[in-house]
Amino acid sequence: MMFYTTEKNDHGLPHDPFKAIVAPRPIGWITSMSANGAVNLAPYSYFNGVSSRPPIVCFASEGRKDSLAFIEETKEFVCNLATFDLRFEMNQSSGNYPRGVNEMKEAGLDPAPSNLVKPPRVARAPCALECRLLQIVSLSDLSGKPVDRHVVFGQVVGTHIDEQYIRNGRLDLAAIRPIARCGYNDYAVVDSLFEMVRPTISDGAPNPGTLERAKTFAR
Numbered sequence: 001m002m003f004y005t006t007e008k009n010d011h012g013l014p015h016d017p018f019k020a021i022v023a024p025r026p027i028g029w030i031t032s033m034s035a036n037g038a039v040n041l042a043p044y045s046y047f048n049g050v051s052s053r054p055p056i057v058c059f060a061s062e063g064r065k066d067s068l069a070f071i072e073e074t075k076e077f078v079c080n081l082a083t084f085d086l087r088f089e090m091n092q093s094s095g096n097y098p099r100g101v102n103e104m105k106e107a108g109l110d111p112a113p114s115n116l117v118k119p120p121r122v123a124r125a126p127c128a129l130e131c132r133l134l135q136i137v138s139l140s141d142l143s144g145k146p147v148d149r150h151v152v153f154g155q156v157v158g159t160h161i162d163e164q165y166i167r168n169g170r171l172d173l174a175a176i177r178p179i180a181r182c183g184y185n186d187y188a189v190v191d192s193l194f195e196m197v198r199p200t201i202s203d204g205a206p207n208p209g210t211l212e213r214a215k216t217f218a219r
Helices: 066-074 084-092
Strands: 028-033 039-044 047-052 055-062 076-081 127-140 146-161 179-181 187-189 192-196 214-218
Touching (some): 028 055, 055 127
Antiparallel strands (some): 028 076, 047 055, 055 146
């Protein structure tokens, strides 16, 4: 097994494997709005949920990008779900456009109004999370040196779901086909699921019956 130190980054490979190891990563397709009403749409693959009650999400910006600047100004944003059907539009919105350019328009996407926050959501996105800013954490490395990496935490105050994807009381992710970022220029799509029930612990030992209840879903 190969080993390298991240300080020297002496892996000897043509590309850094870090992002391929920490993968797949869900994509936070973030809509934000400046204080003067400019709209920004950008995908962030350093994104995830960190709490369910209350629902809290976070995304990390490598550098002070427009999303970060706009959210600092207005304290609101929307996380749109990026899907396989929207993969080209998501990629188009990732371009390094000048500040003030509306990436939603550049990607040929229509906006839809949010209910509780000012930034619009992507109309075609099957799910969207309206968020209000909790805090922004600017990171430093082990030596205490700032690294220009900023983590945005937001509490979800409203949720939009396209009802056609609710089946038997559950959100059908295999039908939605969300996409995720992998290493390099690679992406993955969720189009099949399998289910495992957590083991029941009794007297310190798992009940094996719960471990065997696995099913595969493919669509």
